[in-house]
Amino acid sequence: MDLYAAKIGRLMCLLIAALFCLVPMYIIYKGVPKIIPKKFNKKELITDFIWIIAVVAIGVITNIILTHSGLIEISTNFTKASNTLTDGSIFIKILCNAIVIPVLEELLLRGIITGQLCLWYGPIQAVFLSTICFGIIHNNIVQFIYAIVVGLALCFMYVKNKRLWMCFLAHGLINLIAILFS
Template identity: 30%
Template sequence: MLAPAAVLSGYLAIGAGALALLREPVAATAASGAVIMVAIVLLRILKPSWVSYGPAPRPGRATLRFGLAIALCAVLAFLAGQAMGLWLYFAVGSAGYDVSNQVRESAGIWLTLLLTLAVAPAGEEALFRGLLYPLLRRRVGVVIATLITAAGFGLLHGNIVQFAAVLPLGVLLALLYERTRALWPCMCMHLGFNLAAAVVPARALVPLANPVSAALLLLAFAAAAWMLHRQITGR
């Protein structure tokens, strides 16, 4: 387990260095994400054995069934995450979330869009699904590796609202990587999630921002994710 901890420590060190150099949080996050993405993609190309693990994915039968299962899980992940995040924000507030929004607003729309729709999906997927997940899977099973990377993915966002909002997505992305062993599907799904979060107005999701709706959506996602896990692993 030392390798994943070292990877995260290195990521944080790169981010701190970028912030010290650029002195603008969004630009520093974008720069460090781009560096991480390039480094990990090169590592995967030059040293594929470092991120390989067994057993190999099951043969690609029932592609339509898998696609429908992924689509259902994606919708539930978005709704459950947004419901939990909004409910927590209304219930307890989040200074960290408020600061994050202020930082993005001060950075300007174009830099924020670059980070949200390009660098974040590519850099975060390279880090969590392209490196951390394979390193964990060499030592532990799918469920443990999925939960650890999803929790780390949520914690990276730095506040309870975004942690809750992206936690289901982190679970889904790990399962998608387990099935495909490729980064581009994870990057595309991450991009779609970020785009939906930007496009869907918060007021449309407010009716879901209560403990009952959030819990029901989370349970529905958990059930769908477990069925997807069984479809992927055959267990």
């Protein structure tokens, strides 16, 4: 990756890798048994958006707390991840961090892992086990803590409402706000 990153940027490499993963991830998601969403009801749309706003608020507040906690300064892996996620134009940052990566992570973590664990073990175990996975894939203490808090909110919203689009939107908005204010 370093060879290509020197030419096109680390974030662009991440974007390309994520785009290659989207189609197989979607095929896997479509092929596995999953939590069946309730029929779409226009009356529930306001409630759905209140859920999304609440999850985004949890993400933003957690981000602010962690930013001021002092953990960022001592985590070298956070610095590496941050350097990758902020490498590139604003267009690439938004495309990668606020659209492609959230869709990919939500397909995997909520759509496949949480959905399967929920069917196998029940909602409580599904929420906690998939949240731990979400934390681990972020590979540093700062993002681990952040992913645990936000992952709990996203998982709970998904298990409660059974609508993956809500997770896509909330995750994307959380990342977009982080991009715009960093």
